[in-house]
Amino acid sequence: MIIKTPTSHTFVTGSSEGYTPLNAFDGALLAAGIGNTNLVKMSSIVPPGTREVPITELVLPPGALVPVAYAAMESDIPGSMICAAVAAAWPTDPAKPGLIMEYHAHGHREDAESVVRRMAEEGMRKRGWEVKTLKSMAIDHRVEKIGAAFAAVVLWDL
Amino acid sequence: MIIKTPTSHTFVTGSSEGYTPLNAFDGALLAAGIGNTNLVKMSSIVPPGTREVPITELVLPPGALVPVAYAAMESDIPGSMICAAVAAAWPTDPAKPGLIMEYHAHGHREDAESVVRRMAEEGMRKRGWEVKTLKSMAIDHRVEKIGAAFAAVVLWDL
Amino acid sequence: MIIKTPTSHTFVTGSSEGYTPLNAFDGALLAAGIGNTNLVKMSSIVPPGTREVPITELVLPPGALVPVAYAAMESDIPGSMICAAVAAAWPTDPAKPGLIMEYHAHGHREDAESVVRRMAEEGMRKRGWEVKTLKSMAIDHRVEKIGAAFAAVVLWDL
Numbered sequence: 162m163i164i165k166t167p168t169s170h171t172f173v174t175g176s177s178e179g180y181t182p183l184n185a186f187d188g189a190l191l192a193a194g195i196g197n198t199n200l201v202k203m204s205s206i207v208p209p210g211t212r213e214v215p216i217t218e219l220v221l222p223p224g225a226l227v228p229v230a231y232a233a234m235e236s237d238i239p240g241s242m243i244c245a246a247v248a249a250a251w252p253t254d255p256a257k258p259g260l261i262m263e264y265h266a267h268g269h270r271e272d273a274e275s276v277v278r279r280m281a282e283e284g285m286r287k288r289g290w291e292v293k294t295l296k297s298m299a300i301d302h303r304v305e306k307i308g309a310a311f312a313a314v315v316l317w318d319l
Numbered sequence: 320m321i322i323k324t325p326t327s328h329t330f331v332t333g334s335s336e337g338y339t340p341l342n343a344f345d346g347a348l349l350a351a352g353i354g355n356t357n358l359v360k361m362s363s364i365v366p367p368g369t370r371e372v373p374i375t376e377l378v379l380p381p382g383a384l385v386p387v388a389y390a391a392m393e394s395d396i397p398g399s400m401i402c403a404a405v406a407a408a409w410p411t412d413p414a415k416p417g418l419i420m421e422y423h424a425h426g427h428r429e430d431a432e433s434v435v436r437r438m439a440e441e442g443m444r445k446r447g448w449e450v451k452t453l454k455s456m457a458i459d460h461r462v463e464k465i466g467a468a469f470a471a472v473v474l475w476d477l
Numbered sequence: 478m479i480i481k482t483p484t485s486h487t488f489v490t491g492s493s494e495g496y497t498p499l500n501a502f503d504g505a506l507l508a509a510g511i512g513n514t515n516l517v518k519m520s521s522i523v524p525p526g527t528r529e530v531p532i533t534e535l536v537l538p539p540g541a542l543v544p545v546a547y548a549a550m551e552s553d554i555p556g557s558m559i560c561a562a563v564a565a566a567w568p569t570d571p572a573k574p575g576l577i578m579e580y581h582a583h584g585h586r587e588d589a590e591s592v593v594r595r596m597a598e599e600g601m602r603k604r605g606w607e608v609k610t611l612k613s614m615a616i617d618h619r620v621e622k623i624g625a626a627f628a629a630v631v632l633w634d635l
Contacts, residue, residue, distance in 0.1 A: 322542035367540065445503065
């Protein structure tokens, strides 16, 4: 094993305006409650048997390296609507892992959430696994000057 | 040391159609035998002295965080050909690491493989190292609706 | 904890020409002194209390997995000027982490450095934190055929 396999997962979303697109992204991470950590982007599996932890219980040390699967959308078009969504699907067999899908676009959160849920269902179908649980979270943001929307599944060891 | 340095490496390729480009990418990972893990993308060195392990021997725990160097190409143009390739070059001095290069494009696997091998050779020349071994793997995929091609060197500790 | 939190940080820059954009990027990493490691890109916090280590003291094992926040710019337009810059801002409260910002563009290093410093200041303002220290590093590169410029904050455990 190179890196410890996570034992908990948390859904978060956030959005923000910012001085630059990266500042808006940083602000969205802060709004999501994970802005003072080092996100390491990964593709996109929930290990079997993780416990879901609400973001309020997730105490991440500042500067910790945190594995996340995320969707992010940035725009500098004032008035435009941007959205980001994540979904995770778990199979009936508890020995099998969950599958995370991410989606970002222009548009409204309902649309993004609908797409990303379907993506997770399709991923389970590809594996030949029946879906037992499907959870999703989405956010949208009306851009004032420069904005970002962010949705993630955070993996951690609690 | 922050993260354990890997001790083995494995070449894999896969391709797939999918409901969205991300689903096609996910399907390509499944075809490559690493679809139920969390890929952490990295740039692109094989530590000295790793053992090559065939994918059939590589048992990755579901949801494990797995460091990989990879090339991926997605397309939604029906009929188009897409390809992905990786190469690793090792120097004559066994104390020195190997260098991985990645390449993706429209086109055929032979072309991608030829390019990526040359890239690895050029990287060794840049270091002033003589090439002892050069290994590569490539794949192409004829897109039906939405497709992905994927080639990777997986690092692990076995 | 999934991955050990780093205890030291180092600012580096490098630039290079290369056979392809990825080879130029690889050459820039070599010029920066971290070309024989596996960079794992992360967003972008310096843990509290890290020690600054000069690159000359930073001995990274070949092939080690190294967390970095970085900016990179590549171009194949002969004669064009490209630049990359990073800045880190630390708050007056030593229990709080530092914030890293990255910026790349066409143009000169002075301009990139000015932008990225302002980005870090804005990120601190977003957090409601007063800036105690602000450090930055930038590089530019005149492209001959295919070039890359790279600036990073490397985190490590020394």
